Amino acid sequence: MSHSRIPRQSDIARLAGVSQATVSMVLNDRAAANRIPETTQQRIRAAMAELGYVPNIAAQSLRGGRSGLIGVHTFERVFPTAPDDYYREFLNGIEEQAVDSGMDLVLFASTQKPDGTRSIYGSGSNRMRLADGAVILGFEKNDDEIRRLADEGFPFVFIGHREVDGVDIPFVTADYAAAMAPVVDLLADAGHREVTYLAAPLRGVAQQERLDGFEAALARTGASRALTHRVEVLAVPEVTDEWVRAVCRAGSTAIVVETFDLARALSTAIDAAGLRVPRDLSVISLDADPRGDGAFSHIAVPRRAMGRRAVELLLAVIEGHVPPPLSAPVHCCPPSTSTVGAPSVSLPPTA
Amino acid sequence: MSHSRIPRQSDIARLAGVSQATVSMVLNDRAAANRIPETTQQRIRAAMAELGYVPNIAAQSLRGGRSGLIGVHTFERVFPTAPDDYYREFLNGIEEQAVDSGMDLVLFASTQKPDGTRSIYGSGSNRMRLADGAVILGFEKNDDEIRRLADEGFPFVFIGHREVDGVDIPFVTADYAAAMAPVVDLLADAGHREVTYLAAPLRGVAQQERLDGFEAALARTGASRALTHRVEVLAVPEVTDEWVRAVCRAGSTAIVVETFDLARALSTAIDAAGLRVPRDLSVISLDADPRGDGAFSHIAVPRRAMGRRAVELLLAVIEGHVPPPLSAPVHCCPPSTSTVGAPSVSLPPTA
DNA sequence: CTGAAAGCGCTTACAG
DNA sequence: CTGAAAGCGCTTACAG
Numbered sequence: 001m002s003h004s005r006i007p008r009q010s011d012i013a014r015l016a017g018v019s020q021a022t023v024s025m026v027l028n029d030r031a032a033a034n035r036i037p038e039t040t041q042q043r044i045r046a047a048m049a050e051l052g053y054v055p056n057i058a059a060q061s062l063r064g065g066r067s068g069l070i071g072v073h074t075f076e077r078v079f080p081t082a083p084d085d086y087y088r089e090f091l092n093g094i095e096e097q098a099v100d101s102g103m104d105l106v107l108f109a110s111t112q113k114p115d116g117t118r119s120i121y122g123s124g125s126n127r128m129r130l131a132d133g134a135v136i137l138g139f140e141k142n143d144d145e146i147r148r149l150a151d152e153g154f155p156f157v158f159i160g161h162r163e164v165d166g167v168d169i170p171f172v173t174a175d176y177a178a179a180m181a182p183v184v185d186l187l188a189d190a191g192h193r194e195v196t197y198l199a200a201p202l203r204g205v206a207q208q209e210r211l212d213g214f215e216a217a218l219a220r221t222g223a224s225r226a227l228t229h230r231v232e233v234l235a236v237p238e239v240t241d242e243w244v245r246a247v248c249r250a251g252s253t254a255i256v257v258e259t260f261d262l263a264r265a266l267s268t269a270i271d272a273a274g275l276r277v278p279r280d281l282s283v284i285s286l287d288a289d290p291r292g293d294g295a296f297s298h299i300a301v302p303r304r305a306m307g308r309r310a311v312e313l314l315l316a317v318i319e320g321h322v323p324p325p326l327s328a329p330v331h332c333c334p335p336s337t338s339t340v341g342a343p344s345v346s347l348p349p350t351a
Numbered sequence: 352m353s354h355s356r357i358p359r360q361s362d363i364a365r366l367a368g369v370s371q372a373t374v375s376m377v378l379n380d381r382a383a384a385n386r387i388p389e390t391t392q393q394r395i396r397a398a399m400a401e402l403g404y405v406p407n408i409a410a411q412s413l414r415g416g417r418s419g420l421i422g423v424h425t426f427e428r429v430f431p432t433a434p435d436d437y438y439r440e441f442l443n444g445i446e447e448q449a450v451d452s453g454m455d456l457v458l459f460a461s462t463q464k465p466d467g468t469r470s471i472y473g474s475g476s477n478r479m480r481l482a483d484g485a486v487i488l489g490f491e492k493n494d495d496e497i498r499r500l501a502d503e504g505f506p507f508v509f510i511g512h513r514e515v516d517g518v519d520i521p522f523v524t525a526d527y528a529a530a531m532a533p534v535v536d537l538l539a540d541a542g543h544r545e546v547t548y549l550a551a552p553l554r555g556v557a558q559q560e561r562l563d564g565f566e567a568a569l570a571r572t573g574a575s576r577a578l579t580h581r582v583e584v585l586a587v588p589e590v591t592d593e594w595v596r597a598v599c600r601a602g603s604t605a606i607v608v609e610t611f612d613l614a615r616a617l618s619t620a621i622d623a624a625g626l627r628v629p630r631d632l633s634v635i636s637l638d639a640d641p642r643g644d645g646a647f648s649h650i651a652v653p654r655r656a657m658g659r660r661a662v663e664l665l666l667a668v669i670e671g672h673v674p675p676p677l678s679a680p681v682h683c684c685p686p687s688t689s690t691v692g693a694p695s696v697s698l699p700p701t702a
Numbered sequence: 703c704t705g706a707a708a709g710c711g712c713t714t715a716c717a718g
Numbered sequence: 719c720t721g722a723a724a725g726c727g728c729t730t731a732c733a734g
Contacts, residue, residue, distance in 0.1 A: 006480065006503065008727055019705045024729060035703055052472075052503065057481040058412035059727035062710050067409075068461060068478070098460035104478060107456040109449035110419060126405045127419070127455060130412075148403070152357055291642075359711055370721045375713060386719055410711035413726050 007051035015047040016040075023048075027055065061130065066318075070094075070103045070311060071134030071156075073111070075118050075142055088290065090137055090159055093307020101315055106131050120145045128154065133318045135159060135310045139204040155317040159310050160205040161327070170317055172310045172328045174206075176213035179299050179332030183284055184217040186335060187254050188225035190282060192343050196252040197231045198239070198266065200259045206301070210258055210286050229256075239265035241272035244281070253343035254282035257296070260289040267295035278341030297339040299332045306330050358402035366398040367391075374399075378406065421445075421454045421662060422485030422507075424462070426469050426493055439641065441488055441510055444658020452666055457482050471496045479505065484669045486510060486661045490555040506668040510661050511556040512678070521668055523661045523679045525557075527564035530650050530683030534635055535568040537686060538605050539576035541633060543694045547603040548582045549590070549617065551610045557652070561609055561637050580607075590616035592623035595632070604694035605633035608647070611640040618646035629692030648690040650683045657681050 009027075013020040018040060025034050026044045047053075061067040072094060074087070098105050110127055111118045117140065120126055126149075128134050133155035136146075143164045149156060150167040158171035187195055197214060200207050211231065218229060230252070234243070239262060247255065257263045263285040270277060277283050277296070285298035309328050360378070364371040369391060376385050377395045398404075412418045423445060425438070449456050461478055462469045468491065471477055477500075479485050484506035487497075494515045500507060501518040509522035538546055548565060551558050562582065569580060581603070585594070590613060598606065608614045614636040621628060628634050628647070636649035660679050 010727085020727090021706080021729080022704060025704095028729075030730090037703075040703090052477070052499070054477040054480045056413070056727050058409045058418060059710090060729080061409035062407070062413050062712085062726090063728045063730085064710065067481075069457070069481070095458065095460055098458075099463045102461045104461045104481070105458040106420070107446065107449075107458065109446055110453045110455045112450045121405060127408055129405075130408050130418070130420070130455075361711085371711090372713080372722080373720060375711095376720095379713075381714090388719075391719090407711050410726090411713080413710090413728085414712045414714085415726085 007053045008056065009053070011051055012044060012047045012053055015051065016044045018044060066132050067130060068103055069106050069131040070098055070314060071106045071108060071128050071131035073108050073118065073120065073128065073134050073136045073156075074138035075136075075140035076138050077112065077116055077118070087137065089303035090307040090310075093304035093309075094135055094311055095307075096304070097308040097311035101311060103132075103311070103315075120149060126152075126154075128156075133157075133314045135307075135314055137310075139202060155314060157310050157314045157317060159306055161209060162205065170313055170327065172306050172313055172330060173209065174301050174306060175329040175331050176206075176209040177216055178213075178329075179334065180210070180213040180217040181220070182334040183214065183256065183286070183299065184221055184225075184227065186284070186337060186340050187256075187282065188221060188227045190254075190340050190342055192254045192282065193226055193228065194252045195227065195229045195254040195256055196247050196250075197229050198255055198257040198262055199231055199233045200262055201233055201235050207258060214256065214286075234262070236261055236265045239269050241269045241274075244269045244273045244275065248275075248281065248344075254284070254340070257283060257285045258287065260285065260287045260294060260298075263287065263289065263294060263296055263298070277339045280344045282340040282343070284335050284340060295339075297335045297337060299335045301332060302330050357407075358404045359407065360404075362402055363395060363398045363404055366402065367395045369395060417483050418481060419454055420457050420482040421449055421665060422457045422459060422479050422482035424459050424469070424471065424479060424485050424487045424507075425489035426487075426491035427489050428463065428467055428469070438488065440654035441658040441661075444655035444660075445486055445662055446658075447655070448659040448662035452662060454483075454662070454666075471500060477503075477505075479507075484508075484665045486658075486665055488661075490553065506665060508661050508665045508668060510657055512560060513556065521664055521678070523657050523664055523681060524560070525652050525657060526680040526682050527557075527560040528567055529564075529680075530685065531561070531564040531568040532571070533685040534565065534607065534637070534650065535572055535576075535578065537635070537688060537691050538607075538633065539572060539578045541605075541691050541693055543605045543633065544577055544579065545603045546578065546580045546605040546607055547598045547601075548580050549606055549608040549613055550582055550584045551613055552584055552586050558609060565607065565637075585613070587612055587616045590620050592620045592625075595620045595624045595626065599626075599632065599695075605635070605691070608634060608636045609638065611636065611638045611645060611649075614638065614640065614645055614647055614649070628690045631695045633691040633694070635686050635691060646690070648686045648688060650686045652683060653681050 009023040010020045012023045022036060023044055025036060026041050057067050095105060108118065108127055111120060111122065113119055113122055119142070120128055136156055137159035141162060146164045146169070147167050158169055160171060161173045162169045162171050197211065199211055218227060255266065257266050266283065270281060275281050283296045285294060285296040288294060288298050288300035309330055313328050360374040361371045363374045373387060374395055376387060377392050446456060459469065459478055462471060462473065464470055464473055470493070471479055487507055488510035492513060497515045497520070498518055509520055511522060512524045513520050513522050548562065550562055569578060606617065608617050617634065621632060626632050634647045636645060636647040639645060639649050639651035660681055664679050
């Protein structure tokens with residue numbers, strides 16, 4: 001337990017018999033450019049190994065260098081208590097790419113205010129500047145803080161489509177519009193005339209893009225295929241067998257369900273209503289169940305890929321390689337057909 | 352997009368007509384100590400507000416030593432691909448306490464080597480020093496790296512019981528030994544004479560402590576209650592209805608299952624064997640299902656509480672308040688009785 | 703090929 | 719009551 005003082009570059013320099021600046025050069029691979037002889041480099045590296053040298057990130061960062069840190073920020077809590085973490089797969093992807101890129105991740109927990117929301121500047125100081133850049137995700141957004149961040153020239157990217165007046169925001173989004181076309185085709189091909197779109201009450205960017213994409217696809221094919229839709233915004237507890245029966249009675253023969261938690265509730269409700277999919281009702285989910293055992297045909301939002309892509313994009317922004325605005329679309333997978341069938345001709349049993 | 356330079360203390364000082372040092376004093380609430388007049392303070396605060404001043408963390412950190420960062424390290428991957436993340440609840444707890452303590456979290460992704468393992472010094476530099484201290488968790492351990500870390504005087508705590516020769520490691524563990532006593536009592540009280548302990552093949556610290564605790568509790572009450580046990584180490588796919596029948600035929604009337612994934616498999620297998628719990632077989636799980644809908648009575652490993660406690664402990668270590676060695680036990684909750692009944696008198700149906 | 707020096711933005715004794 | 723100065727550990731021109 002020697003508790004030896006943490007070595008700094010000057011310690012290495014002394015041991016290797018060179019100047020501290022030379023140590024820095026070798027460390028930063030500027031050795032070749034500065035024509036430092038291989039033997040000197042080896043001596044320096046040996047000294048670094050012997051003393052167990054590790055750069056002081058704060059000093060590097062202050063000097064203008066890189067910290068090797070990628071920030072992850074949400075304007076709400078990162079690890080929700082709910083068992084099905086919406087952020088989970090994004091984080092997995094971010095982490096994977098961080099591993100591949102040799103970066104570490106900073107989760108900004110200190111920015112959380114008593115009300116549970118998170119603020120970049122709320123604590124009085126922008127902790128984010130510790131990192132070389134940040135990936136920002138989540139439902140909430142705060143245009144003022146985003147604008148200020150951009151104004152400071154801090155590199156960041158969003159997961160999900162974001163637009164803030166006067167700021168060019170690089171973001172990664174899934175190509176919902178493209179993914180919705182096959183969904184609409186599938187339903188139209190099967191002969192459906194009216195579909196109910198079961199939407200989540202929390203209208204985050206991802207949710208809205210799905211609905212917009214769906215309606216756009218519908219409009220595009222509207223002329224040729226006589227498929228209409230109605231939208232219902234429901235919370236999970238509201239998705240009951242009663243509701244399912246009402247949907248059928250109202251004339252819908254298919255349901256497009258927006259999120260995996262609604263899909264779970266819908267599956268239960270359909271069972272409770274004594275209906276069978278796709279015999280009595282066709283269903284497509286616009287989100288894969290993270291548990292991997294979703295009841296319905298679905299398109300899968302490629303969250304993990306989006307997380308990976310966000311880090312790649314951020315790294316490019318940090319390098320200054322990206323002329324904003326730039327978005328990096330990620331394709332969704334098309335749905336399979338198993339829970340889509342022909343429209344039911346008979347009305348379902350009432351109560 | 353003014354890209355106005357980020358204001359620093361000297362900018363405020365100029366605007367307020369004071370020196371930069373005075374700005375620093377006001378900022379750090381040393382104004383009173385230094386008897387700076389209220390009017391001057393107000394002028395300074397007004398200037399800070401006007402320029403939107405935010406302290407530079409890197410500079411503060413460089414000067415003061417603290418980074419406000421808590422490292423989280425595992426010797427294996429942090430975010431496994433498996434849907435049921437073993438680390439998940441620990442991380443939730445760590446994050447919660449970080450929020451409460453105003454610290455940020457660093458996930459060391461850069462330390463991952465191509466084989467998927469993670470090494471503190473493997474990359475040539477100890478990135479961990481970037482943080483004020485670290486919480487280390489997971490199955491794997493690397494005594495050499497731990498020893499070196501301790502030798503450097505770097506503050507860290509473990510989640511899970513760890514012992515390394517020559518190093519006093521502060522850790523947080525659940526009090527498995529204490530939690531096993533009621534489990535054994537429950538089974539003995541119900542009249543069971545032989546119980547099968549279904550153990551996970553991955554013998555991590557937590558697993559071993561559970562088994563040790565169980566056997567210790569058995570030994571303690573062994574004289575008075577005639578309860579014997581046999582241990583079977585099985586992977587999830589090996590937990591079949593066949594196996595369940597074999598267990599019953601061999602004379603066990605109860606099963607203690609070590610982990611939640613084994614518990615899930617066991618539930619399916621028992622159903623497949625046509626048996627009912629607790630009528631034909633009593634079962635206790637030694638781990639709560641993260642999904643929250645486990646089939647059996649269980650004791651719950653307080654992972655979230657352990658995560659929180661680990662951060663608290665780490666902060667104490669960082670402050671130098673803790674005379675190592677120290678362990679912070681966390682109690683398990685006792686099991687309820689609903690899936691424990693009297694031993695079945697009849698043998699189960701064969702095939 | 704290598705070193706001396708400036709400076710990143712801050713805090714903290716230390717003088718006035 | 720306030721300012722000038724040192725120094726935290728680094729990187730990067732700039733001289734030799």
